[in-house]
């Protein structure tokens with residue numbers, strides 16, 4: 152497996168949101184990549200519903216946040232979360248959230264916890280993936296091989312070999328990566344590369360082949376969101392007419408017969424509904440008519456609907472892999488963490504894995520990474536996976552362990568009291584689960600070997616509040632620039648040194664050290680007092696993933712700082 156024989160630099164197994172984002176991160180750095188995806192159909196079950204604000208900020212950095220924000224619901228459709236006993240009966244609680252147009256307009260006016268370049272976008276993964284796929288395909292150095300399955304991955308000290316089989320001859324090589332042979336159809340091929348990434352989902356054959364276990368809790372039982380789930384993708388032009396309440400993005404049904412969550416996909420006629428199977432109920436034995444009858448129970452009415460697709464999944468996982476890396480084989484996304492989808496964190500955590508790994512792989516391949524840079528991926532992302540799966544579990548407990556009282560649906564005084572009490576619980580729950588700047592912006596890499604601590608402590612990690620801080624290890628605090636751009640729009644592709652305040656320190660030592668180490672470094676001057684106050688330092692070093700690597704008032708130790716941040720020093 153010598154350098155001359157390589158088909159590409161990185162083979163990515165899986166073209167879900169994780170694999171596609173990683174391909175885009177590598178493609179924009181002109182790294183040759185082959186993505187293997189066994190699924191031939193581009194249609195996918197709707198799955199994830201929410202792109203969190205931090206993921207939207209990454210999409211903005213990658214250049215397509217507006218394109219993503221245009222997907223899904225119409226621009227003026229409210230993204231309310233509403234709770235009912237049954238959808239045609241009593242509304243119990245409603246958490247009002249803005250439409251995508253309002254979200255784009257108000258972001259520039261927000262401060263404090265929501266001081267951000269982007270707000271969340273509530274839209275199905277099936278639409279998001281189309282955009283990710285189109286951008287990955289447009290990259291000159293990225294080749295996506297649809298209908299190709301990775302069968303085995305082997306490695307030596309300096310290379311990997313991925314055995315791939317074309318399982319569906321309809322799948323075609325969309326564009327050969329530089330140097331890669333066009334595989335033709337029905338083929339078996341060994342792809343040689345420097346790294347292989349298992350972004351191959353919850354069943355991850357790559358993780359299993361490495362022998363890494365998922366550690367944590369599974370099989371949690373709850374009244375809802377704890378057990379075997381049954382999902383239906385429905386088409387119904389009449390559903391809005393039948394539901395006598397204001398439109399919402401998520402409609403939760405809370406009653407003692409059947410619970411469910413219905414999500415509007417396009418604001419017109421497409422929906423997904425998830426309900427929980429009763430113990431012993433087998434999805435395979437549920438006819439389409441019986442499935443639709445389950446929907447009628449939560450609707451509280453009969454209505455002709457078209458069943459586009461159906462699926463099953465498990466709610467109640469809080470699982471993180473014991474290892475994310477074995478030499479040149481790395482794992483990311485659902486391959487290494489499985490969530491209960493409450494909080495909408497699974498896909499977002501998968502995208503952030505790709506963001507963290509992308510620049511590190513590219514740096515290693517371009518020769519400016521130290522030996523410890525890629526190894527820092529597991530240390531940084533495993534801790535976040537444990538944190539985020541833990542938060543998702545709390546949300547699932549908060550909504551799923553709530554037991555509706557027997558009189559909830561009664562048209563009586565007792566029923567009204569029960570609905571009021573249920574509404575109070577659900578209202579508080581909605582604010583807990585769906586207003587989460589603390590989770591989305593507050594993920595940190597404290598203790599990472601490539602973060603240079605300045606001895607300060609970050610604010611406590613909380614769900615619903617985020618205190619912007621430039622304490623090294625967290626997201627670079629955001630601000631809007633005088634010319635209307637986001638600070639993030641001004642950062643370089645790789646590292647950036649910020650010079651802060653009206654009389655900034657000299658940063659030439661950073662530029663000189665970066666040149667010596669071959670590290671691409673941009674310098675940005677933020678002349679306002681506000682910026683200096685926000686960062687509480689004269690200088691700050693921002694990583695390619697917009698994490699503060701270091702802050703300080705002198706650049707005398709620039710060489711040490713950059714060596715540490717690029718993985719050349721294992722301890723500082």
Ligand SMILES: Cc1cc2nc3c(=O)[nH]c(=O)nc-3n(C[C@H](O)[C@H](O)[C@H](O)COP(=O)(O)OP(=O)(O)OC[C@H]3O[C@@H](n4cnc5c(N)ncnc54)[C@H](O)[C@@H]3O)c2cc1C
Pocket residue numbers: 164165166167168169170187188189190198199200201276299300301302350351352353355356382425464483484485486492494495496497498499500501
């Ligand atoms: C009902 C439901 C609701 C959800 N809601 C949310 C939400 O609101 N927010 C959120 O953040 N997350 C949510 N999730 C989770 C989200 O869907 C996943 O976390 C996300 O898809 C993970 O992305 P991934 O790229 O890691 O894996 P996947 O999307 O699973 O992609 C892996 C890909 O690898 C391919 N593959 C597997 N093996 C091979 C092989 N050997 N060779 C080639 N290809 C292979 C698969 O075909 C697949 O396309 C939800 C999930 C479910 C089920």
